[in-house]
Amino acid sequence: MEGAYLIGARRVTGGKAFRGLDAATGAELAGDFPVTTAEDLETACRLADAAFDTYRETAPAARAAFLEAIAEALEARREAIVERCMAESGLPAVRLNGELGRTTGQLRMFAQVVREGDWADVVIDKALPQREPLPRPDLRARRIAVGPVAVFGASNFPLAFSVAGGDTASALAAGCPVVVKAHQAHPGTSLLAGEAIQEAVAKCGLPEGVFSLVYGPGNEIGTALVRHPAIRAVGFTGSRGGGTALMAAAAARPEPIPVYAEMSSVNPVILMPGALAANAEGLAKGYVASLSLFAGQFCTNPGMVFALAGSDVDGFEAAAAEAMGNVAPQVMLTSGILSAYEGGSAKLAGAGSVTEVAQGQPSGERTAGARLFATDAASLMADPALSHEVFGPSSLVVRCADMAELTAAIADMEGQLTATIHAVESDHASLAPLMPLLERKAGRILFNGWPTGVEVCRSMVHGGPFPATSDPRTTSVGAMAIERFLRPVCYQAVPDTLLPAPLKEANPLGLPRRAFD
Ligand SMILES: NC(=O)C1=CN([C@@H]2O[C@H](COP(=O)(O)OP(=O)(O)OC[C@H]3O[C@@H](n4cnc5c(N)ncnc54)[C@H](OP(=O)(O)O)[C@@H]3O)[C@@H](O)[C@H]2O)C=CC1
Ligand SMILES: O=C(O)CCC(=O)C(=O)O
Numbered sequence: 179m180e181g182a183y184l185i186g187a188r189r190v191t192g193g194k195a196f197r198g199l200d201a202a203t204g205a206e207l208a209g210d211f212p213v214t215t216a217e218d219l220e221t222a223c224r225l226a227d228a229a230f231d232t233y234r235e236t237a238p239a240a241r242a243a244f245l246e247a248i249a250e251a252l253e254a255r256r257e258a259i260v261e262r263c264m265a266e267s268g269l270p271a272v273r274l275n276g277e278l279g280r281t282t283g284q285l286r287m288f289a290q291v292v293r294e295g296d297w298a299d300v301v302i303d304k305a306l307p308q309r310e311p312l313p314r315p316d317l318r319a320r321r322i323a324v325g326p327v328a329v330f331g332a333s334n335f336p337l338a339f340s341v342a343g344g345d346t347a348s349a350l351a352a353g354c355p356v357v358v359k360a361h362q363a364h365p366g367t368s369l370l371a372g373e374a375i376q377e378a379v380a381k382c383g384l385p386e387g388v389f390s391l392v393y394g395p396g397n398e399i400g401t402a403l404v405r406h407p408a409i410r411a412v413g414f415t416g417s418r419g420g421g422t423a424l425m426a427a428a429a430a431r432p433e434p435i436p437v438y439a440e441m442s443s444v445n446p447v448i449l450m451p452g453a454l455a456a457n458a459e460g461l462a463k464g465y466v467a468s469l470s471l472f473a474g475q476f477c478t479n480p481g482m483v484f485a486l487a488g489s490d491v492d493g494f495e496a497a498a499a500e501a502m503g504n505v506a507p508q509v510m511l512t513s514g515i516l517s518a519y520e521g522g523s524a525k526l527a528g529a530g531s532v533t534e535v536a537q538g539q540p541s542g543e544r545t546a547g548a549r550l551f552a553t554d555a556a557s558l559m560a561d562p563a564l565s566h567e568v569f570g571p572s573s574l575v576v577r578c579a580d581m582a583e584l585t586a587a588i589a590d591m592e593g594q595l596t597a598t599i600h601a602v603e604s605d606h607a608s609l610a611p612l613m614p615l616l617e618r619k620a621g622r623i624l625f626n627g628w629p630t631g632v633e634v635c636r637s638m639v640h641g642g643p644f645p646a647t648s649d650p651r652t653t654s655v656g657a658m659a660i661e662r663f664l665r666p667v668c669y670q671a672v673p674d675t676l677l678p679a680p681l682k683e684a685n686p687l688g689l690p691r692r693a694f695d
Contacts, residue, residue, distance in 0.1 A: 181211035183393050184372045185218050186225045186386035198365045201268030202509045211365040214392035214399055225387030226326035226355035227408035233388050234323040234353035242289035244382040249282035251374035252342055259370045266364040267336050268509030273472055277337040284344055284634045288351035291657050295689035298680050302693040315671040318681045321664040323353030325410030328403045331361040332415035333511050334475040341371035344655050345413030352663035355388045359400045363512045401427050411663055414439040418645050425648050438662050439648040442567040443595040444481035445629045450605035454490035461600055462497035468628035470548045473508035474571035478596055478629040484584050487577040495535055495575055498550055505538030507545035516546055519570030523549050531557030546570050555587040581608055593643025594620040596629035
């Protein structure tokens, strides 16, 4: 394949370049991918700004058709995308075909959301000229797009959280042009997805600045993108260090902008005594399957399990150890992610209060082996480092003396994407006091399931308090993700001829509205 980056309608080749790497072998893959120059980054941001006013006022039907055209263009490239992505990520075809389906599915969901029109949140307070002691003017509000958005492709979801992924889909749905900074680990996959969007922009007759795709390692291009005055918001999925660096860069701008970063989470799972008594072995198998799925490279990985000492936790641990023995080593996304996993799991293994319960099958040169650890709640609370995310196929079982200690250990945790409870009816009474605490800690509370595998739907919340995300008021998955890229504007006594279409008295776009006398 020929490497390139995309600035509006232009395809840029040549210049200083890098190559994608085969995740399984480390070998260089075809394609010289140029590092985006400062001039071209400037052009991408300028084009995005120039496209903004036209794009944000496209009729809902036109914007929805554009999102659907992207989905179609991705599907037309399915074979090439999956083949290249397998090499760049080490993920198997079955996973990537599923992920591509999720990607096109979320584009189509946002098309539907845009058509329905609730996102515009039109509210009208009618004029009350006779009101005493003062008349009320006509007041109407709607939400408009915030402006061009910078999106950082994630390494661990090279399709669904990357170039054409959830951040891009929700920003485009809101009416924001997007400049994507491709993840260095999958330049070819990024280009194929970027070409699909570029093609859809042209097919739908939209201004070219609606989409650009830039490349560049070493933080430089990403930081310059976040600092660019045309950029009005940022979407990011990745490390805590990366996310907080971008938050700092955005806050230090002369005009600070919001950063929606999804970063780090250990996703506590609580195994209640009744559930353990009923099915310790089944729970252990489900647990090991979830923590080792695709080498544990999920921010929803169940990184920590809490159970009461003296319950059936011994049987659970023994069954989990047995299941671990069947876990084959798996290729990780990049050598950097593999060495971060090895470092993080070695730190756990070396902590005095932690014992290693089991290992998966031995790992090879570029693969990660699964690891299972155990500790007690008092040690966990005494050493905050034990609850840091270890990104990969490892997890920690925490024994608690009683429900009071379990509650204290959960209260001690940082913000999380998810909190999971396994319980039967006899456990429910002792769980009631824990529910408000879990609401304070997590964006999603689940019963009798495992946190990996996020449903893309209207009610999904893939968010949570820091460090799970930089802003707990929102989600990066599901229909509500569009809210991040909208802001309200109120129009007071503005003549109908000058009102934007969504607010005109005749409601030419047929958007839903709430009106108050
Ligand atoms: N919780 C989660 O959802 C995930 C967590 N991770 C964690 O992140 C680690 C590294 O993985 P990776 O995916 O590369 O994540 P990173 O956060 O390191 O990188 C993600 C993107 O952000 C950019 N970036 C990172 N740091 C900065 C910075 N200081 N300034 C400007 N841009 C920056 C990178 O660009 P550039 O290439 O220029 O550095 C890259 O495009 C993993 O080992 C894992 O611990 C990873 C994926 C998901
Ligand atoms: O579990 C999922 O489907 C999504 C996980 C996620 O957002 C991530 O790993 O970055």
